[in-house]
Amino acid sequence: MHVKDLLSLKGKIVLVTGGAGNYGKCIVEAMAEADGTVITASRNLKANEAFVGQLKDRGLEVHALQLDQGDPGSVKNLRAAIEQQFGALHVLVNNAVARPMATYDAPMEDFAESMRVNATGMVDLMREMTAVIIKSGGGSIINIASMMGMFGPDLSNYEGTTMTQSPPPDYYFHNAGLINLTRYWARMMAGKNVRVNCVSPGGLFNHQPERFLENYTGKVPLRRMANQDDIKGLMVLLASEAGAYINGENILMDGGLNA
Numbered sequence: 001m002h003v004k005d006l007l008s009l010k011g012k013i014v015l016v017t018g019g020a021g022n023y024g025k026c027i028v029e030a031m032a033e034a035d036g037t038v039i040t041a042s043r044n045l046k047a048n049e050a051f052v053g054q055l056k057d058r059g060l061e062v063h064a065l066q067l068d069q070g071d072p073g074s075v076k077n078l079r080a081a082i083e084q085q086f087g088a089l090h091v092l093v094n095n096a097v098a099r100p101m102a103t104y105d106a107p108m109e110d111f112a113e114s115m116r117v118n119a120t121g122m123v124d125l126m127r128e129m130t131a132v133i134i135k136s137g138g139g140s141i142i143n144i145a146s147m148m149g150m151f152g153p154d155l156s157n158y159e160g161t162t163m164t165q166s167p168p169p170d171y172y173f174h175n176a177g178l179i180n181l182t183r184y185w186a187r188m189m190a191g192k193n194v195r196v197n198c199v200s201p202g203g204l205f206n207h208q209p210e211r212f213l214e215n216y217t218g219k220v221p222l223r224r225m226a227n228q229d230d231i232k233g234l235m236v237l238l239a240s241e242a243g244a245y246i247n248g249e250n251i252l253m254d255g256g257l258n259a
């Protein structure tokens with residue numbers, strides 16, 4: 001098969017959760033530019049629709065649907081809407097994240113709220129969407145974790161800034177869990193033609209304070225944060241036939257920061 005055909009998502013229905021967020025936007029754009037039919041789902045349908053409108057103006061096939069990942073009814077409604085409107089699902093990008101916990105010593109209620117969405121809700125969503133992917137003949141699940149699920153926080157990045165010196169524990173916990181959940185899921189899908197992989201990105205440039213950028217990028221061999229293009233090729237690779245023999249993997253995408 002020609003490599004351009006291997007990388008094409010033509011005929012594939014792709015769901016990206018949290019698709020109007022920072023990394024989500026890059027992922028949705030990549031999947032649509034590779035000719036996929038892309039559904040972006042998150043709580044804020046208005047923000048989602050505004051983003052979808054911009055991509056539609058460029059001739060890309062993108063749709064917005066509602067999802068509250070912490071609400072089992074909403075997860076079921078999303079599944080029903082996808083089955084009714086699209087009749088199939090081939091790719092799930094598990095990208096949504098709730099950040100209710102701000103610091104090390106924030107109330108445990110905030111930790112519990114994070115688990116409700118980022119752990120319980122995510123597994124619920126994965127089970128519902130995996131069932132549709134299996135019914136559709138198989139496909140690819142891509143979990144977006146973080147390098148913070150692989151390593152502890154580097155507090156020196158925050159020195160000289162007003163950013164918190166006290167990163168919250170929930171983020172390190174659920175991202176680490178997601179990396180091994182990926183391996184679990186890949187094995188559970190044996191014989192079902194469903195590949196399951198994880199991407200653990202480093203920090204995306206988002207106009208962070210100058211001092212933070214200095215602290216952080218000084219440690220990255222590429223001397224910069226991730227930009228909006230960096231994740232796109234990797235997403236299309238893992239979603240498409242070009243990645244057909246990559247399974248159960250976690251790919252660290254941090255510019256060499258942790259090399």
Ligand SMILES: NC(=O)c1ccc[n+]([C@@H]2O[C@H](COP(=O)([O-])OP(=O)(O)OC[C@H]3O[C@@H](n4cnc5c(N)ncnc54)[C@H](O)[C@@H]3O)[C@@H](O)[C@H]2O)c1
Binds near residue numbers: 019021042097200
């Ligand atoms: N931004 C970074 O620098 C960075 C670095 C490493 C990893 N990541 C990972 O990338 C992914 C996306 O992060 P981001 O920074 O783009 O986040 P973001 O906060 O910009 O976007 C998160 C998205 O999730 C959605 N969301 C939140 N709660 C939800 C819920 N209950 N139901 C449905 N949708 C919900 C939000 O509406 C939003 O669209 C996460 O998995 C994160 O761990 C981000």
